[in-house]
Amino acid sequence: MKNKQKASSDKFTMMTQMPVNKLICKMAVPTIITMLVSAVYNMADTYFVGKIGTSATGAVGVVFSFMAIIQACGFFFGHGSGNYMSRKLGEQKTEEASVMASTGFFSSFAVGVIIGVLGLIFISPLSKLLGSTDTILPYTKQYLFYILCGTPFMMSSLVLNNQLRFQGSAVNGMIGVTAGGVLNILLDPIFIFVFKMGVGGAGCATMLSQAIGFVILLIGCTKKGNIRISFKNFRFKKQLYKEIFRGGIPSLARQGLASLAMVAMNRLAGGYGDAAIAAMSIVSKIMNFVGAAVIGFGQGFQPVCGFNYGAKKFDRVKKAFWFSVKVTTVFLIVAAVFGFILSPYVIALFRRDDTDVIAIGSFAFRAQCISLPLSGFIVMANMYLQTIGRAKAATLTAMSRQFLFFVPALLLLVHFFGLTGVEISQAAADVAAFLFSMPICLKVLNIMMTEENKIQ
Structure with missing residues (x-):
């Protein structure tokens, strides 16, 4: 028990005293x-399925929109519980963080089972709706079948990974996801x-990989200094779900929309x-890969x-x-230049072997490269607002890019x-989202620093 308390104390000291630049880089690498690696999951399927044909490639893109819904639910429970956990650990209230960890995990697994079963029952209309x-x-039905079977593992893996990250144990999360x-x-x-097995084989590979990653992440929760997942800590309480909702709704809005x-x-x-469809699917996967690096850095910032x-x-937060x-x-400027040239x-x-796909995809990719550097501020503003518990502001900024302006x-x-x-629609939405997010974020930053001056 003493060793566990010392590990928690050492982590608290590191998180609140180490220079922030060095600390964020330390947190951000894993x-x-x-x-x-998560982005490669989807790119690998697109790459190998691309050898089958254009329609099969399009099917992976269609199902990817459903996988984004699964991810949205996973981020809802993961970020909702994780944000609360990091604040409680900052206040050195470990028991409250432990209860939230188990509540968030078991809730997500149950929701994953429900979504998976309903999806399998209505797989044909769901495929058309997507x-x-x-x-x-x-091709969509073949691929989607296996994704639905793996939904509980995919969703709860995201929760475990994010909970580990918010505890400052991102390396344990990295090991599970990377494996x-x-x-x-x-x-x-x-x-x-x-x-x-064709396109169904890609779905089966994804399902098995997610299940094995899930087991490794569970093992990671038992490592020294980490909060263990235990059903005895699960609490079906309104206050806990209110906190999950407050911390997770911006992620649900961002990813779900x-x-x-x-x-x-x-x-x-x-x-x-x-x-x-195939061309826009490919562009989405590439931009998702670039954006993954930005989100990964932001996830190093969040704890x-x-x-x-x-x-x-x-002052350290600012x-x-x-x-x-x-x-x-800076990273996005470099990526945009190379992307535009090599599109x-x-x-x-x-x-x-499909010139139409290359022509359509190249133009769309270049259009998105023009607005790409703006995403750095948009993502960090949203993560900052979400982490400090500004649910309404975070939800608005999350909705802006993919719903308020994109649709x-x-x-x-x-x-x-x-x-x-x-x-060109995504590029136009990015510019509008940047102009929308900036004043909201700057206002909240100023309010926070006013509180800093009062404390001093």
């Missing part, structure tokens, strides 16, 4: 790796080509053929923000925020410019 054309539909990601890459070609936006994009792109906010060290904005913006070659990696831009631009409207 979370960046974790996010990139945007499948008649030619894509058979699953590497396994998925190895199993994809075996199931697709050797076992001749992003999935709905993908469904809308797939349905509108489908009017221009399977090549359009630093949560611990120090809970300890009322607001320094951590602006350091994170600067680093991610056709990057798209061709996934569908080399209207998509509908409006498609009406006037057709397929070109589909290709």
